[in-house]
Amino acid sequence: MNFFFRHRTALGLISLALAAAATFCFCLCSLPQAAAKSFQLTIVIDAGHGGVDGGVTGTVTGEKESDINLAVSRMLRTKFEEAGFCVVETRPTQSGLYGLATAGFKKRDMNRRAEIIKKSAPCAVISVHQNFFSRTDRRGAQVFYRAGFEPSRLLAGRIQSCLNGMPECVKKGQILAGDYFILNCSDIPSVIVECGFLSNPADEALLVTDAYREKLAAAIAEGVISFLAADAGTE
Numbered sequence: 353m354n355f356f357f358r359h360r361t362a363l364g365l366i367s368l369a370l371a372a373a374a375t376f377c378f379c380l381c382s383l384p385q386a387a388a389k390s391f392q393l394t395i396v397i398d399a400g401h402g403g404v405d406g407g408v409t410g411t412v413t414g415e416k417e418s419d420i421n422l423a424v425s426r427m428l429r430t431k432f433e434e435a436g437f438c439v440v441e442t443r444p445t446q447s448g449l450y451g452l453a454t455a456g457f458k459k460r461d462m463n464r465r466a467e468i469i470k471k472s473a474p475c476a477v478i479s480v481h482q483n484f485f486s487r488t489d490r491r492g493a494q495v496f497y498r499a500g501f502e503p504s505r506l507l508a509g510r511i512q513s514c515l516n517g518m519p520e521c522v523k524k525g526q527i528l529a530g531d532y533f534i535l536n537c538s539d540i541p542s543v544i545v546e547c548g549f550l551s552n553p554a555d556e557a558l559l560v561t562d563a564y565r566e567k568l569a570a571a572i573a574e575g576v577i578s579f580l581a582a583d584a585g586t587e
């Protein structure tokens with residue numbers, strides 16, 4: 353039985369709540385609360401890297417990707433919980449998920465993330481990362497989806513559209529297909545959100561601030577909720 357069939361009732365209620373929100377101009381995140389809570393729809397938030405794996409590093413500030421990922425993920429958690437969702441974080445602390453940092457730690461870390469995703473049976477998986485490129489002028493948020501998996505592509509499109517709507521996001525990105533473990537490890541709609549480029553000084557200056565991280569989290573949450581409402585078929 354596929355995910356959408358199993359969760360059709362809950363998604364339908366959420367979409368109705370969203371329709372009411374649009375009609376009465378209420379906050380997008382407040383109205384689906386009752387519907388989501390009663391069915392305990394779960395979102396998995398996956399803060400990329402952690403522990404000895406810091407990911408990429410800001411060229412100006414030296415800030416680690418793993419720390420930015422965690423900060424944005426915690427803000428996302430708050431936003432989804434406020435909207436009534438159950439939230440599972442694969443990496444709720446700065447530590448990695450691999451146990452001891454011995455040979456094969458990265459594989460153990462990724463396998464543990466996949467286990468958490470499968471056990472949680474979420475309606476969406478959001479993996480949070482920061483980007484880096486050899487050319488410093490590349491910037492902007494970029495969402496990746498699994499090629500050939502339509503729910504992943506649709507979710508990515510909704511989130512990218514919300515990120516592109518942020519005034520600070522001066523370079524508007526397009527969704528890209530990516531062959532990544534976290535996108536391939538389940539048949540749950542999953543995306544990787546690369547929030548910006550730590551190789552670009554302007555992006556980095558934004559990404560190290562709580563204010564910008566809050567805006568990123570709000571845009572991502574809005575995109576996910578919009579995807580769930582559209583998928584329930586009443587948008």
Ligand SMILES: [Zn+2]
Pocket residue numbers: 400401407408417481482
């Ligand atoms: Zn990363």
